[in-house]
Amino acid sequence: MTEKRPLASALSPLALAIGIVVLAFPLYYTFVASSLSTADIMRPPMQLLPGDQLLANYREAIDGGVERAVGVSLERLLWNSLVVAxxxxxxxxxxxxxxxxxVVFFRFPLRLFFFxxxxxxxxxxxxxxxxxTYQVMVDLGLLDSYAGLTLPLMASATATLLFRQFFLTIPNELVEAARLDNAGPLRFMRDIVLPLSKTNIAALFVILFIYGWTQYLWPLLVTNDAQMNTIIVGLARMVDYTNAATRWNYVMVTAVLAIVPPVMVVVLMQRWFVKGLVEGEK
Known part of the structure; x- marks a missing residue:
């Protein structure tokens, strides 16, 4: 029977509400800024209610406002980020x-050493x-390419560790049953290991997609052509601290649109994401 704690029960919703406000307010503030003109954004204090330039700002940013600022269209920036992520x-x-x-299912010399x-x-x-890593990309001629943007980031020790820990929980009886059924390694992986790993894969996909979407330093180094910029790099290049003519309304529109894809991935895969995390702890 759970112990009744009236104070904790009363404070828990308040703490949750405060946490939501703290996390959501910057997003709301960015959305409001995307509905104002640059002059309204620069005039302190900025209003906290959406303005009347919302549709005009988004239409102008998509129709060429961002391209005039950084030399590449908003659609191209979003596409590059989607492909990279x-x-x-x-x-x-x-x-x-x-x-x-x-590492888990094969027995070969020094397997633990390699792990x-x-x-x-x-x-x-x-x-x-x-x-x-950058020097390797230069030697291979992979600058300004999707291969250069993604190949060095595809190895993940963390994901390898998580998969290994999950594979160790698979009963030996399943392995022995597969051997008795004359199932080779590929069939065992396809028919047994892969179906059991679906929720873990889904949870990792959400985490790794956001990781790839928010990359800044590596895309900044390996892209010299503006057409290969990601949305995060393009967003940073839109802000010119030495020039007062920065179109802050376009910056805010780009920031809002940069948030949408990872949020959609989290929302659409929320059930699998939570299930994968819970099952991964068993």
């Missing part, structure tokens, strides 16, 4: 799944690896 998410899942499958070699990469900050 999808390739990074799917690539990380495939590479990590196969790596963990090999820990992968795991140790978590201790290396991105700044340590980014210069040699």
């Amino acid at each position: 999808m390739l990074i998410a799917l690539g990380k899942i495939i590479v990590s799944f196969l790596s963990a499958f090999a 820990w070699l992968i795991f140790i990469t978590l201790m290396l900050p991105v700044e340590v690896r980014i210069v040699p």
Whole structure:
């Protein structure tokens, strides 16, 4: 029987409401700013109610306002980010799944050594690896390409560890049953391991998609052509701190549109995401 705590019961909704306000207010503020003119945004204090320029700002930004500011259309920026996020998410899942499958279900010399070699990469900050990785991309001629934007980010020690820990929970009886049924490694992976991993894959996809969508430093380094910029890089380049002519209404429109795809992924896959996290803890 649960212990009754009136004070905690009363404060819990209040704490939740405060947390929601703190997290949601910057998003609301950005949306309001996207409905105002640049002059209204720059005039303190900025109003907290949406203005009358909402449709005009979005139409102008999409019809060429962003392209005049950064040399690339808003649609192209969103498309580049979508391609990069999808390739990074799917690539990380495939590479990590196969790596963990090999470590858990195959017996070969030094398999644990190779696993820990992968795991140790978590201790290396991105700044340590980014210069040699950039040099490799230059030598391979992969600058200003989707391959250059995504290939170095497809390896994930964290996802490999999570898949390995889940694979270790698969009963040995299933492995023995597959052997008795003369199922090879590929059939065992396709018919048993992959179906059991669906919720984990879904949860990781949400996390990795957002990770790929929000990348800034690496796309900034490997793209010299504006046509290969992602939405985050394009958003940063729209803000010119040395020029008072920055179109802040277009910046805010771009920021709002940059938020929409990851939010949609989370909303559409919320059930699988939560289920994958819960099952991953068992």
